[in-house]
């Protein structure tokens with residue numbers, strides 16, 4: 182494998198110490214960690230905003246803030262959670278850290294491009310946060326930036342749009358880097374079907390990142406041009422077509438939900454065989470279903486537009502195609518359960534959270550069917566039913582797995598063990614709080630409570646109050662998990678090479694991994710999940 186040896190790895194090694202050693206690093210592990218700190222920060226900021234919105238909704242009437250402030254808060258909450266945490270999260274943190282190691286490589290193929298992605302991410306993030314404080318006031322359009330309001334709003338929409346545009350570039354560069362790394366940097370013997378399933382998840386995701394992101398990038402630039410030059414592409418007052426915006430936006434943003442979930446599903450496919458002490462059941466179908474989801478994901482964007490006036494034929498087609506996504510998703514759930522079947526399951530924190538994930542994500546997925554079928558969607562569209570659905574899918578899905586992955590790989594990334602009891606208590610409180618916070622939203626949504634309102638009618642009160650109390654419980658759970666991690670980093674017991682009995686390559690090198698990961702590039706001879714004592 183010549184490609185492996187020719188990579189100029191860690192050029193700054195030895196040249197810079199201290200903070201510069203981080204800011205100028207090209208080491209994939211350090212870049213992954215820099216993403217981790219940035220993302221946890223933004224997640225906590227957006228969570229605090231969620232907390233404030235829930236506080237406003239605890240009782241009818243104005244409780245804490247003006248309607249305009251609420252509009253700004255849900256916009257910022259959405260923009261940060263979506264563009265700064267959920268979309269880039271797993272590839273940027275765990276992908277960067279583990280993709281090269283799982284492939285048996287010393288780094289990604291373009292280490293400098295990798296660092297550039299991080300800087301673009303930070304610049305986009307700063308711009309998004311700055312839009313709060315500059316002249317015109319915080320953006321108030323919602324994270325979807327729907328026209329024509331996003332053209333007319335006098336708030337700082339242009340900054341937020343430009344921020345999302347830059348973040349898109351960061352995402353595209355990461356995608357290019359990962360695809361090329363997977364094609365060129367696999368260790369000898371690592372054939373396509375010996376790659377860990379997390380790598381397959383990242384691979385499918387990377388294709389969506391590079392093919393779908395440019396569409397939304399150009400669309401957002403067109404809205405900026407429309408705001409500044411009045412060119413009339415989307416604004417009906419200027420002869421433009423607002424529905425065109427929705428098409429272009431969702432052609433990216435539906436596949437983007439698979440950018441969120443495919444890497445998370447990849448991690449689930451790592452955790453389950455590790456803690457079931459079994460080879461994964463249905464390796465091929467799981468790997469291929471990732472590609473299938475990535476592909477079908479491009480064909481379903483119209484399900485966000487059932488009530489926008491598109492034709493009945495297109496609505497019927499989009500509805501049918503939407504149901505198709507259930508097939509590859511079902512393939513995964515089936516194979517995960519079949520892997521656990523007759524396994525000697527050990528319920529450590531990551532596995533515990535995966536079980537919670539399967540429960541919560543299934544509720545998210547099944548309620549997606551309610552939204553995907555025409556007749557029921559018309560009743561619940563733009564209500565709290567939708568808010569409940571996407572929090573179950575995104576937060577219950579990728580969000581839960583982000584934390585499960587932190588616990589799974591913490592020993593490897595930092596060489597420290599965490600207190601398992603504390604982590605499990607945190608995860609349990611998180612899980613209870615999660616359902617208390619979001620489940621009542623299905624009910625009030627069904628009863629007719631619209632989303633994006635700072636106030637509500639008294640008949641919805643009891644559900645809103647329950648939900649707000651749920652947010653306190655959930656936040657307590659998250660803070661316990663984060664504290665557990667911080668304590669582990671400060672004074673955790675030293676982790677050995679392979680605390681969980683994992684079978685992929687990261688478990689064959691020291692914790693934390695040395696500078697170039699492997700002294701000698703390994704030669705791969707067996708499948709990724711073959712346990713020594715496995716019955717398969």
Ligand code: HEM
Pocket residue numbers: 228231232234235255256258259262263267322323324325568572575576580631632633634635652655
């Ligand atoms: C990974 C975690 C999360 C993600 C990805 C997420 C995502 C989103 C998105 C995309 C929106 C829609 C914004 C819009 O309508 O423009 C939203 C709304 C909202 N979220 Fe979250 N969120 C997360 C966590 C939380 C947490 C922890 C809380 C509460 C503590 C929360 C409370 C809310 C509330 C109250 C709304 C506004 C509902 C409305 O008025 O329509 N979210 N969230």
Ligand SMILES: [Cu+2]
Pocket residue numbers: 434435438481482484485
């Ligand atoms: Cu969609």
